Amino acid sequence: MRAASNSARPRLTHGSGSRSFLKRDKFRFELELWLVVPIRHGLGSTCCIDFARLTSNNPSMARPDAVRRVKSYSAADGFVYQYYFYEGNRGQRGSSAGGEFTYVVSVDRKSAFPFKIFVHQSALEGWAAQNGRTLSSSEEYAIAKMRLFQAFDEGAVQASSQGEPPREVVVDGSNLEELLGQLGI
Numbered sequence: 001m002r003a004a005s006n007s008a009r010p011r012l013t014h015g016s017g018s019r020s021f022l023k024r025d026k027f028r029f030e031l032e033l034w035l036v037v038p039i040r041h042g043l044g045s046t047c048c049i050d051f052a053r054l055t056s057n058n059p060s061m062a063r064p065d066a067v068r069r070v071k072s073y074s075a076a077d078g079f080v081y082q083y084y085f086y087e088g089n090r091g092q093r094g095s096s097a098g099g100e101f102t103y104v105v106s107v108d109r110k111s112a113f114p115f116k117i118f119v120h121q122s123a124l125e126g127w128a129a130q131n132g133r134t135l136s137s138s139e140e141y142a143i144a145k146m147r148l149f150q151a152f153d154e155g156a157v158q159a160s161s162q163g164e165p166p167r168e169v170v171v172d173g174s175n176l177e178e179l180l181g182q183l184g185i
Contacts, residue, residue: 068084068085068086068104069084070082070083070084071083071084073149073152075149075152075153075155076152076153077152077153077155079107079152079155081105081106081107081152081157082105082106082109082112083103083104083105083106083115083148084103084104085101085102085103085145086102086103086104086114087101087102088100088101088102088141088144089102091118093118093120093170096120096121096122097120097121097122098118098119098120098121098122098124099118099119099121099140099144100116100117100118100119100168101116101117101118101119101141101144101145101148102114102115102116102166103115103116103117103148105157107157107159111159113159113160113166114166115148115151115157115166115167115168116166116167116168116169117144117147117148117151117168117169117170117171118168118169118170118171119140119143119144119147119170119171120170120171120172120173122172122173123171123172123173123176124140124176126173127176127177127180135185139183139185142183143171143176143179143180143183144171146179146182146183147169147170147171147175147179148169150169150175150179151169156169
């Protein structure tokens with residue numbers, strides 16, 4: 001029984017002999033050949049075996065910036081703003097928790113500045129209790145974007161002074177229904 005299982009095994013013969021083996025064993029053989037790397041010592045003698053490194057030999061590189069989709073908005077005050085979404089985080093303002101959405105805005109196409117929209121969690125929870133469902137994260141993002149457009153129309157989007165935190169507007173119970181109405185929710 002043992003002899004039968006050994007004879008069924010594919011064999012690999014080195015040299016000029018025949019090579020009869022499965023694809024899997026061919027890969028393993030090629031991998032073993034790749035792992036054996038001659039190292040030169042002195043004046044050209046090769047005598048040692050080295051194995052491939054499991055870690056990269058390249059130093060860590062900084063992650064490239066993400067490609068952002070720059071959009072334009074023609075505000076009611078006549079300005080055309082360019083903006084893109086930068087990031088969304090959960091945050092705190094005093095004792096109020098909520099979602100913080102950061103956009104990068106340009107008024108003159110030469111300089112850009114961050115502008116934040118803070119969506120109060122208490123306003124979202126109040127709406128959920130009244131309507132029997134919570135708003136999805138996509139709907140919360142849409143509310144923040146509509147508030148950004150409203151800030152563009154009001155002329156409230158301006159760069160903050162040097163050294164000051166970015167300016168922001170809020171979504172709370174007083175303006176949430178209006179913004180949801182614009183979205184048809």
